[in-house]
Amino acid sequence: MNVQVIPLAAGECLNIAALTERGAAWRIRAYPAGFALLLHPAQGAVLFDTGYSPRVQTLMRRWPGLLYGLVTPVRLHSSQTALARLARLGITTSDVRHLIVSHLHADHVGALRDFPAADIYLDAGAYPPLRGLRGLRAVRRAFLPELLPPDFEARSRALTFESAPPAFAPFETVADVFGDGSMYALPVPGHAPGMIALVVRTQDNAALDGDGSGLTLLASDAAWSAKAARSGEQGHPLSNLLFWDVKQGQRSREQLRDWLAAHPRTRVIVSHDAPEPEPAAPEPDA
Numbered sequence: 001m002n003v004q005v006i007p008l009a010a011g012e013c014l015n016i017a018a019l020t021e022r023g024a025a026w027r028i029r030a031y032p033a034g035f036a037l038l039l040h041p042a043q044g045a046v047l048f049d050t051g052y053s054p055r056v057q058t059l060m061r062r063w064p065g066l067l068y069g070l071v072t073p074v075r076l077h078s079s080q081t082a083l084a085r086l087a088r089l090g091i092t093t094s095d096v097r098h099l100i101v102s103h104l105h106a107d108h109v110g111a112l113r114d115f116p117a118a119d120i121y122l123d124a125g126a127y128p129p130l131r132g133l134r135g136l137r138a139v140r141r142a143f144l145p146e147l148l149p150p151d152f153e154a155r156s157r158a159l160t161f162e163s164a165p166p167a168f169a170p171f172e173t174v175a176d177v178f179g180d181g182s183m184y185a186l187p188v189p190g191h192a193p194g195m196i197a198l199v200v201r202t203q204d205n206a207a208l209d210g211d212g213s214g215l216t217l218l219a220s221d222a223a224w225s226a227k228a229a230r231s232g233e234q235g236h237p238l239s240n241l242l243f244w245d246v247k248q249g250q251r252s253r254e255q256l257r258d259w260l261a262a263h264p265r266t267r268v269i270v271s272h273d274a275p276e277p278e279p280a281a282p283e284p285d286a
């Protein structure tokens with residue numbers, strides 16, 4: 001099973017660089033709202049998150065979304081939406097039958113309503129803590145309930161976490177999303193409740209217990225940059241204000257760092273940074 005990973009972005013948000021990276025300037029920087037198209041040989045087009053949509057901008061024009069828009073202003077051109085990006089790749093909304101959600105922050109589920117044919121896969125711990133939140137209490141969690149489709153719960157599929165084989169150490173549990181070894185969800189809660197990262201097999205023969213060749217890690221918001229995912233470096237303490245659970249987040253960051261150290265050739269893609277380049281193809285045998 002080899003899955004092709006196509007990193008995309010739907011808009012960007014503005015944030016203060018010094019909050020995301022230790023030692024960076026107190027200057028406004030634009031961060032892509034990344035998501036990924038995963039082309040699965042049997043399941044077809046699978047999305048990992050969706051980025052922003054014009055719906056987010058509409059919600060940010062009125063209270064209480066207004067406040068969200070003040071903290072992290074959004075830039076999105078109509079040619080940059082998930083729908084527009086997929087259309088240019090020849091993929092329509094009805095082609096997308098599987099949508100894996102890393103966590104429920106607005107920049108990750110902004111376009112959820114644009115994919116009514118998709119089953120929605122997420123950690124069972126992601127939604128319950130947010131379910132009842134409305135208004136300012138929701139916005140404070142970067143959650144805009146209006147972004148969820150009306151049949152969100154009916155289409156939700158809780159990922160089944162089982163005890164992880166040693167190849168995933170130090171992670172204790174992992175979810176084989178389609179039960180075919182093509183992609184595994186790792187629990188990285190903290191930044192948001194029930195957040196997941198995804199390990200994708202991009203080469204048929206990629207070994208899970210090897211050096212990471214043929215694997216791609218979609219780390220979502222577990223780190224602000226691919227470099228920080230590898231070093232385990234955290235953002236400015238002020239950015240902890242937005243964390244769901246700071247201690248959990250620290251543990252998740254360390255586990256991810258240690259897993260990457262054991263599988264250094266894994267390609268790392270985080271949501272708000274440029275994706276690491278694809279590794280060069282191996283030399284063909286002479």
Ligand SMILES: [Zn+2]
Binds near residue numbers: 105191221
């Ligand atoms: Zn987030």
